[in-house]
Amino acid sequence: MSEDGRPQAPLMTNTQADRVKEVARLAGRPSRLRRREFLAEGPQAVREALRLHLDRRVSGGDVGGDVGGDVGGRIVVDVYATQDALDRHQDIADLLALNGSPDVRRVNPDVLAAMSSTVTPQGFIAVCTFVDVTLDDVFATAPRLVAVLVEVRDPGNAGTIIRAADSAGADAVILTSGSVDPYNPKTVRSTVGSLFHLPLVIGVELEGLIERLRDAGMTVLAADGYGATSLDDLQDTSAARRFATVQEPVDSGAQGRELGAQAAERPDAAVAGTAGPAVPRLENASAWLFGNEAQGLPDEVTAAADARVAVPIYGQAESLNVGTAATVCLYASARAQRLR
Structure with missing residues (x-):
């Protein structure tokens, strides 16, 4: 006994x-x-x-x-x-x-x-x-942060992204058809237990997925090393909006009030005092798309996204591993959403 x-x-x-x-x-x-x-x-x-x-x-x-x-x-x-x-x-x-x-x-x-x-x-x-759920299950919870793996085939990378999504407080991870089996023993080990912490959707067909994410009220961001939008810029404008909204300047801070007014009038635009193009807000509910290790995201996917966002590289590395890039992007959104 x-x-x-x-x-x-x-x-x-x-x-x-x-x-x-x-x-x-x-x-x-x-x-x-x-x-x-x-x-x-x-x-x-x-x-x-x-x-x-x-x-x-x-x-x-x-x-x-x-x-x-x-x-x-x-x-x-x-x-x-x-x-x-x-x-x-x-x-x-x-x-x-x-x-x-x-x-x-x-x-x-x-x-x-x-x-x-x-x-x-x-x-x-x-x-x-198996612990996976359906897309309808995820959307029923009004998610604010989701990671989407588009044909990510390396078990270690997939596990790292699931673990990063869990650490950043994401609401779900979605794997499209052609992605690695998340129940592969290598993937399970790479999640270090995070597989059991957040909803997982597997085998989702890419066609129509972006529209469904957008219909659920989410901004769709494609992580793309060649993207025209810098993650640094998104974080800077997020911080500027927060500063302008939270701080109550005295008369000598007229510029701060002016920035706050601009943010209120153009909520989707960068707070720079210019009429620049609208940029996505990290504070908003967002779905990040992460692509295949070798080919990245398909052109039709980046074209359908609301923005192609690049993580800046300050050193001499040719590129970032998709798991590392996903961690940086998910944490940027998580921080902006928590400080909004």
Whole structure:
């Protein structure tokens, strides 16, 4: 018996057991799609999967909330762990002891290695149900910040963007058709648990997506190294609007009042005292489009966006990795939205 009174299964030691092989097959996409399950490996990913699982069980399995899961609210099907890992991570052992948590099956290191997709497993593997939701689910929450991956195919980059979106407080991540499978073990590891924190929409057809984002009240920004709009400029004008709106200048600050009046009359324009072209406001609800590592965004996508925004490069690097660029862009929007 375990400490919480539940029957404890015997230690798994047979690397050739059918169960071990079934878990290992989830490293391949055909098995994932057939079973609608995937692997979360390592203490951080398993910890976050368990927290979401328990939240869902407590809330009654409302799949229309922040993240998906099966109808019963179940996120984690099974957990496999070595005794050493359970001893080293008491917080995870405590989660596994709570009512509603899945059973944990103790395995020896050889069995864990046979199940794992990594060369050096970290003591825990969880079999999880798919957590993606629909576009309608996302739009129903009136999102203010969304990351869209347009044919991003590198698992590490996709995972980095999901993690950056989570860190910036984004409301969802959307992956278009042709993007990497977010349940790929490399992608899951790269998210470091963020996969379980925010809504994920996968396999979205690019045609009509920009119109749907715009219909949802979002400004569509294409991250493009050759874009005519600089992210620096967007941040500067955002700061100028905030300064002009918040600060109450005395008579000697007539210029500040003049800028504030201009911002009120032309809310979508840069506050520069000129009649320059309208520019997007980072304070507004925004969807950022991030493109393929080699080709970037398709021309028809950048043409349909409200603006093509470039992250300035001050050194001699040829370009920014898409994950790095996404982090900078998402944080720029997040900061402007929080200070508006």
